[in-house]
Amino acid sequence: MSSNREYSTAGTLRLGATETSPCFRASSEAGGKTNLFKELEFHQVRKHSQHTAGDAFMVHKDSRNNRLLTVLSDGLGSGVKANILANMTARMAIKFAESDTDFVHYAKVIMNSLPVCKVRKIAYATFTVVDCRPDGSVQIVEQGNPPFILLRGGEPIEIDCREYGSTQGDYRRLRVYRFDAHPEDRIVFFSDGVTESGMGSATYPLGWRIQGCAEFTQKLVGADPRMSARTLAEQVVRGALQKEPERKAYDDITCGVLYFRTPRxxxxxxxxxxxxxxxxxxxxxxxxxxxxxxxxxxxxxxxxxxxxxxxxxxxxxxxxxxxxxxxxxxxxxxxxxxxxxxxxxxxxxxxxxxxxxxxxxxxxxxxxxxxxxxxxxxxxxxxxxxxxxxxxxxxxxxxxxxxxxxxxxxxxxxxxxxxxxxx
Structure with a gap:
């Protein structure tokens, strides 16, 4: 067990005394012509100097329409203030997404309504929204968070996106992706605590970055094609933590994984x-x-x-x-x-x-x-x-x-x- 136990954090939805947060799992049958199940889990470590995570991970299953909605929000900074902002943003995103109206419009509303740091000129919270429909279609909306990784056939592939600007300036961009899930697809999404882990070190002067995360997940899934979402999310967080000096999290580190598969x-x-x-x-x-x-x-x-x-x-x-x-x-x-x-x-x-x-x-x-x-x-x-x-x-x-x-x-x-x- 790592010495980072004292810095562990509880997940948004569950509590525990383990080194990192317990994983949250949501399984839902995609139905329709794909007949896939969606396994969703996350893993999280809070910043080592804080008692509260500044990232929020929320999940909602819309039983009426058989949709699975999840939001990962990263509050600016760390601690209680970041936690409040991240949770507020995540709850707004869930409510808007659940309304089944044009989410791009409401994402802009969220983005434009968030306060902006006067010094750093960035929003006080960023977010990733993943919306899975019963026919296997997926919509992902990102604002400020690192781009997600889609593993298909065990390899990361690129998905085209549409970008939308903000009325408050070009420093905030909204990325929207739409695609159909395939069997064994894995969507890996995270806060910048993952991609920026190790930043400033001799080995990772610019951090782990998206490319490093993609290669890491590809290697893991290649070694174990049946790897669960729970294990993959945990391994990504542990991989990021290992890049940090003394293996102490210098930012909140959160990873969510959505795995489409035939039901077990x-x-x-x-x-x-x-x-x-x-x-x-x-x-x-x-x-x-x-x-x-x-x-x-x-x-x-x-x-x-x-x-x-x-x-x-x-x-x-x-x-x-x-x-x-x-x-x-x-x-x-x-x-x-x-x-x-x-x-x-x-x-x-x-x-x-x-x-x-x-x-x-x-x-x-x-x-x-x-x-x-x-x-x-x-x-x-x-x-x-x-x-x-x-x-x-x-x-x-x-x-x-x-x-x-x-x-x-x-x-x-x-x-x-x-x-x-x-x-």
Missing amino acids: RTLLASGPPFSEKRDADYAETIRSFDGHTIVSGGTSAEIVARELNAKIETDLFRFRRSTLPPVSRIEGVDLVTEGILTLTETLNLLDGKPRPAQENAAVLLADQLLDSDVIQILVGTKINQAHQDPNLPVELEIRRSLMRRIATVLETTYFKEVKLEFI
């Missing part, structure tokens, strides 16, 4: 069916599922193993220092964990609890859910009397309530498509 699917099954007559159907649903499969609960695992004529092998040594029960293996199932304790800890992680230093079953389960776009949750409704004991800790909620809460946080916080089914 996961089935989470927990609890035995209400009727034993459904055991075979329960196991067959897991066996035939097209995607990753997770079984949580000892009784559930026994049913699946019996019906699939497979053995359960418990790994007692993988997480021997963990306070949670160990993971197991069943042929044909990707992850097998204990039930209520592991699911409760998984919910805590999804709700923003810092990740433990050592991996455990809950970390594996949470990571798999976060790496998925479509999640089917299959809940057995047979009552386990052990979990109705009032003397047990409050955290041991009955399974149905716990799974509902997991489904809710996946839908509302991470914008997942979740199907909850009781059997």
Whole structure:
């Protein structure tokens, strides 16, 4: 872990105690002829001398029109003043974009209404707005922020843009891009804390710059074509931080990544069916599922193993220092964990609890859910009397309530498509 922990910042939408901000994820099916999913995440480090980030990252899913809107705004300077200006700008941009009118007009309104620094003659906040439509079309509006990078086929490509001037002078220009997304496209956008990282050093006298960022992202995706938006955003921020003297952020560093892909699917099954007559159907649903499969609960695992004529092998040594029960293996199932304790800890992680230093079953389960776009949750409704004991800790909620809460946080916080089914 880097020594920069004390300078970490919380993300605009989530809080945590990790070195950098937790990533925000939004997954949404593009639909139409493209049928793509949009995975959106960001990573952020605030300036080392500040307690508040001067960059704002906001996301809005317009469920009425199935649009995904995101804004990255960079307030002038750093700290509280920059944070207020960045958040104000981002909220205005989201509201205007959501209105589905001519956003170029409203972008000019935002640009012209922002106060201008009398000394530096630049706006008090810059912004990048990304508007994704259900048919796979994308509109990006930039004012003052570095140009975004579009990775297509693993390589950065150029997209034509239209530029609009400001009524207050040519020192502010509005860039507007319109294009159709392709499968495996990645849009990487950031504040100037990324492109200007390392500025003034012997190695990077002019900073990392767009070209350096583009080459870096191309190399990362080339080495791992399935790299998630979460990992790519984090790697870009870490790459920028490594350019800074003593690896201390001398400006707020924020990177967002939008990844268009075919949906990744996961089935989470927990609890035995209400009727034993459904055991075979329960196991067959897991066996035939097209995607990753997770079984949580000892009784559930026994049913699946019996019906699939497979053995359960418990790994007692993988997480021997963990306070949670160990993971197991069943042929044909990707992850097998204990039930209520592991699911409760998984919910805590999804709700923003810092990740433990050592991996455990809950970390594996949470990571798999976060790496998925479509999640089917299959809940057995047979009552386990052990979990109705009032003397047990409050955290041991009955399974149905716990799974509902997991489904809710996946839908509302991470914008997942979740199907909850009781059997």
